[in-house]
Amino acid sequence: MAEPRVPHSNLPPPASTVGVVGWLRRNLLSSPLNVVLTLLAVYLLLVALPPLLRWAFLDASWSGDNRAACRSGGACWVFIRVHFDQFMYGFYPDGQRWRVNTAVLLLVLGAAPLFVRAVSSQFKVRLGLGLLIVYPCVAFVLLKGGMIGLPVVDTSQWGGLLLTLVIAGVGMTAALPLGVLLALGRRSRLPAIQTLCVTFIEFWRGVPLITVLFMSSVMLPLFLPAGMNFDKLLRALIGVTLFQAAYMAEVVRGGLQAIPKGQFEAAAALGLGYWKTMGLIVLPQALKLVIPGIVNTFIALFKDTSLVLIIGLFDLMNIVHNATTNPEWLGFSTEGYVFAAAVYWLFCFGMSRYSQNLEKHLHTGHKR
Amino acid sequence: MAEPISTPVKPPFWNNPQVRAILFQAIALVVTVAFGLYVFDNTQTNLRRLGIASGFDFLSSPSGFDVVQSLIPYSPTSSYGRVFWVALLNTLLVSALGIVLATLIGFVIGIARLSKNWLISRLALVYIETFRNIPLLLQIFFWYFAVLRAMPSPRQSLSLGEAVFLNIRGLYLPAPEFQTGFGWVLAAFGLAAALAWLAARWARRRQRATGQQFPILSVSLALLLGLPSLTFWLAGSPLVWQLPELQGFNFRGGWVVIPEMASLLLALTLYTATFIAEIVRAGIQAVSHGQTEASLSLGLNSSLTLRLIILPQALRVIIPPLTNQYLNLTKNSSLAAAIGYPDLVSAFAGTVLNQTGQAIECIAITMTVYLTISLLISLMMNRYNRRVALVER
Structure with missing residues (x-):
């Protein structure tokens, strides 16, 4: 009589494919080339990270209120502490x-x-x-x-992060509607409107922002009637807004082009006029499609605010730079720039993360 | 009794779309022209009031200032027109070098970002997210004021094999000095290039006709490297390297990369490379996985798959945004003005404008140059793009 068949219980997966070991083998050591690359990366990290950490945290000086407190050889964060209010408010x-x-x-x-x-x-x-x-x-x-x-x-007393946020905020709120109008103009069937918008967009996109700011500071006084003058901040705001509006227009145009023709025709069949078609049917869909592009333009605008240094406004960038040239605090430019970079980074990275989040949330299943 | 049929009322003429179209365009044009005339009139009045003579005559008068870096002979007695060319060449130099370096780094990082190796792809991600979220100007300042300004004096230079020196005055490199007979080497290189091209053509035709392959890559490389080296040896090595030497307080001889140029180039490259890396990653990911599988099932190995199947399709997605990045880099090179690298904006729209007061002319010339560069690059890239674009039924 045959032995009764006893089913063997399932074996666990081989130890080398699960857990920490499996993960390591899969992700770091899957081929000879990968082993070499991993070793190289680990070596790089070992060379770069410890001195960096020692400089930024372990050896850094945190407390005190003059440069005498910075004798430890690490970063002198005292410099930032002392100037912090200035960096924020100018x-x-x-x-x-x-x-x-x-x-x-x-x-x-x-x-x-x-x-x-x-x-x-x-x-x-x-x-x-x-x-x-x-x-x-x-x-x-x-x-x-x-x-x-x-x-x-007076606006000449505004400065630091405050000024950066004012320029970025005004620029964003003004550039988006202007960009939408320009994009609509570029897609318009009226040849005169279209030509005007195309010329405007291509002109601003073809020149660097710095020449625009130069122009606003040396040429604007020539364009205005004698005796009339703009505030320096207002000039920078106009320059930044017009410049970014042109980029925004191209982003929005991408969205407009992606809307199928049927949507326009359906709106026309329902008896909607141009502005209702655009405002109720086309733009809500188009803008949703280009959220990443819009946020990218916002991020670019935020970073570009640092250029107002060229025309002598004391935004975060310029005020930090100014502090590093202070004779009492010479030699701490690295700390200053690292601090400014961290602030800019937080805002830009935050915006890009938020846009990814929003994109996921607004994703209503039309994308294939 | 039937209702009387109401006669259709003709809508008023201002509701006629054609009339409206003409009306709106007319208003837009009139407003634009009026604004333009207003600005023009103001400018004329202001110029007359300030006593500035407009025109481009100032370009031929001597400049009277020196420029720290010039690719063509230049002295303070040269004209303002000469300054323009010096400045333009400096802009083109830093843009061209930046484009080449940023493309190289961008492609490497973009591919590293897709690596199956977790550590490598994470490192690439950290690099990208760090450098692209910090303003370029801040990066330029960091390299210029915090790093290069902290370099030692010429006497304590950091050196690499007694040939390359780095100090606060810049980076000193050995300069090649061509002796008579180097022309033969160049001629040999030209010949090799022509031969390689012919060989490639022949190989392609033969493969189309017979299916037989020819190791064209190694043959071309051998030609391009071998022929010039042979000529170089036959001509008696007509090339010497002129090493920079410490004389007094500074180095003499060799090539010098001034700190302004070094920091601008470094910042432009590292900043733009992050954007290029993301473009490359997106381009490669846009090629559907089925293409790879189909190619492997046809028996192509992985390197051929990459070269013949994935890259040509990925390039189609990569090229247009890549062009935009090249344009951005060129325009961003104008940030040189902040650290005094003598580019178009800094030397021409800055120094020359301040000396002559010809604001309109200087800014107009500068903007025209940038517009021309932009249009030229996009024209070239559009042409390339049309060639590689998908041809549909």
């Missing part, structure tokens, strides 16, 4: 800085509901429009003063 008068803080606080409180998924979209639209229209006026009164008993703080 030359904004000491006693008035609560106004900047209030403006920022208002923005954060006002914008926070926009980022909460639970809030209804109707409320979000109203809030967003309110922020776009009301908030700039409130912020302007708060920062500039001269009304409701606030002393005037």
